[in-house]
Structures are given as C-alpha cells and as structure tokens.
Amino acid sequence: MEGEGGERKRGARLCCVCKKSRASVKRPKTLEQICRECFYDAFESEIHQVILENQLFSPGERVAIGASGGKDSTVLAYVLSKLNRLHNYGLHLFLLSVDEGITGYRDDSLETVHRNQIQYGLPLKVVSYKDLYGWTMDEIVRVIGLKNNCTFCGVFRRQALDRGASLLKVDKVVTGHNADDIAETVLLNLLRGDVARLSRCTSITTGEDGPIPRCKPFKYTYEKEIVMYAYFKKLDYFSTECIYSPNAYRGFAREFIKDLERIRC
Numbered sequence: 259m260e261g262e263g264g265e266r267k268r269g270a271r272l273c274c275v276c277k278k279s280r281a282s283v284k285r286p287k288t289l290e291q292i293c294r295e296c297f298y299d300a301f302e303s304e305i306h307q308v309i310l311e312n313q314l315f316s317p318g319e320r321v322a323i324g325a326s327g328g329k330d331s332t333v334l335a336y337v338l339s340k341l342n343r344l345h346n347y348g349l350h351l352f353l354l355s356v357d358e359g360i361t362g363y364r365d366d367s368l369e370t371v372h373r374n375q376i377q378y379g380l381p382l383k384v385v386s387y388k389d390l391y392g393w394t395m396d397e398i399v400r401v402i403g404l405k406n407n408c409t410f411c412g413v414f415r416r417q418a419l420d421r422g423a424s425l426l427k428v429d430k431v432v433t434g435h436n437a438d439d440i441a442e443t444v445l446l447n448l449l450r451g452d453v454a455r456l457s458r459c460t461s462i463t464t465g466e467d468g469p470i471p472r473c474k475p476f477k478y479t480y481e482k483e484i485v486m487y488a489y490f491k492k493l494d495y496f497s498t499e500c501i502y503s504p505n506a507y508r509g510f511a512r513e514f515i516k517d518l519e520r521i522r523c
C-alpha cells in the first residue's frame with residue numbers, strides 16, 4: 259500500500275506552466291494541468307490583458323462595481339482591486355448594490371456585500387427598489403405572479419444601477435457578466451429574433467450613448483474558472499439562486515448550452 263502511494267506521489271503530474279509544483283487543477287478554458295498559483299496568475303493576467311486591450315479605464319476614473327454578493331461580482335471586486343493596486347490603474351473603486359426587496363435572497367446576499375466592503379476596503383452604496391419606485395420585488399410578485407417578473411426586475415435593476423451610479427458620481431459601472439452569461443444572451447436574442455440586441459449584446463462596453471457606460475471585464479472569463487477562483491481563494495460570497503427566477507426563460511437557455519457542451523466533450 260505504502261509503495262503504491264509513494265509511486266503515485268512520484269508520478270504526480272507537474273504544473274505545465276512552472277514545471278515545479280504539482281498540478282492540482284485542470285483549467286476549464288485551456289484544459290492545461292496547472293498548479294493553483296499559476297492558475298491565479300493566468301486568471302488575473304488574462305483579465306488585466308482584456309482591460310488593457312479594450313482600454314476599459316483611464317487613470318483617475320471613478321468606477322462602481324455592481325455588487326450582488328454572488329460569485330461573479332465578488333471575484334470582480336477582489337480581482338479589480340488587486341489589479342488596480344498592482345498595475346497602478348489609478349481607479350477610485352466603489353461597490354454599488356441594488357436591493358430589489360426579495361426576502362430570503364437579497365437581504366442575505368447584501369449581508370455578504372457589507373462584509374466585502376470591509377474585507378476589500380471599498381466604499382458601498384445601496385439603492386433600493388422601495389426607495390426608488392415605492393415597490394419591493396416581493397410586492398410586485400404578489401401582484402403580477404411569477405410570470406415575466408424577471409423582465410420587470412431586469413429593467414428596474416438597470417435603472418437603479420444608473421441612479422446609484424449618478425449618486426456616486428462615477429464614470430463607469432462594471433458588472434460580473436461572464437462568457438457563459440453572454441452566450442446565453444446571444445441564444446436568447448436569437449430565439450426572440452431581436453436583431454438589434456443581438457448585435458449589441460457581445461460588446462464589452464455598452465451604454466456609451468446613455469447616462470453611464472457599462473463594462474464587462476469578465477467577457478472572456480469562463481464561469482467555471484470564476485467558481486474555481488472564488489473557491490480556492492476562499493472568497494466570501496453568497497451562492498443561492500434568486501427565489502423568483504427558477505422559471506425564467508434564461509434558465510432554459512443555460513441548460514440548453516450546458517447540454518450542448520456535454521455532447522461536444
């Protein structure tokens with residue numbers, strides 16, 4: 259038994275990047291066998307390259323990170339603060355959260371954002387549907403039911419982020435939309451035949467003609483890698499799905515894409 263274990267240890271695969279440490283991760287994006295430290299480096303430097311190549315920011319800009327407390331925006335807040343320090347982007351970063359008023363979901367995830375505020379030393383602004391529109395999502399769902407509620411919520415959230423951004427006087431809002439989210443949106447726009455949105459939805463920056471531009475630094479980042487990064491780094495995030503979204507059209511698009519991926523692999 260001992261011999262077997264020893265042999266397995268000696269035969270352990272080395273990281274294909276540093277060739278020193280034991281590979282402990284298979285990168286979903288490249289399928290490379292890689293060690294954790296090299297995975298962190300690759301993950302962060304790819305996002306840095308995306309920021310540079312797309313000229314997402316200019317020195318001195320005030321940038322609000324749309325912070326829901328979920329994995330994507332938590333990793334975005336962590337990585338963007340780190341890159342800002344490391345590469346002297348010169349950005350003033352803020353966390354901006356929208357409280358939709360969903361009991362048992364957003365109240366819990368906002369607690370996570372309050373902790374992130376302290377952990378990352380970033381100022382936090384919370385704007386709520388109740389204050390802005392006089393209704394919480396709980397109240398809206400009580401009236402309209404679970405059909406189309408995500409459509410209402412999406413429109414309200416977009417406006418609420420704009421209102422919060424103008425209160426914070428920021429130049430840009432960044433969100434944690436990742437490559438998987440964008441693939442779903444492409445499929446949804448195809449199914450709806452929405453040609454105008456289809457041509458816009460893959461842009462890394464949108465809303466340049468509106469009140470405030472929006473950027474997606476994770477446009478090329480796979481969701482699986484964001485989950486791995488958050489998990490290995492032990493980041494503090496909230497992982498429950500919205501209690502009102504299980505019937506959303508988007509959920510079916512997500513499953514369809516996952517099925518296609520499974521068939522292809």
Ligand SMILES: Nc1ncnc2c1ncn2[C@@H]1O[C@H](COP(=O)(O)OP(=O)(O)OP(=O)(O)O)[C@@H](O)[C@H]1O
Binds near residue numbers: 354356
């Ligand atoms: N309530 C909110 N307040 C602020 N920003 C939000 C909120 N909800 C969503 N966002 C922003 O929009 C992005 C995409 O939101 P989506 O609802 O698709 O959640 P998600 O893919 O689960 O992301 P996350 O893991 O960050 O919650 C988030 O990453 C975040 O930047």
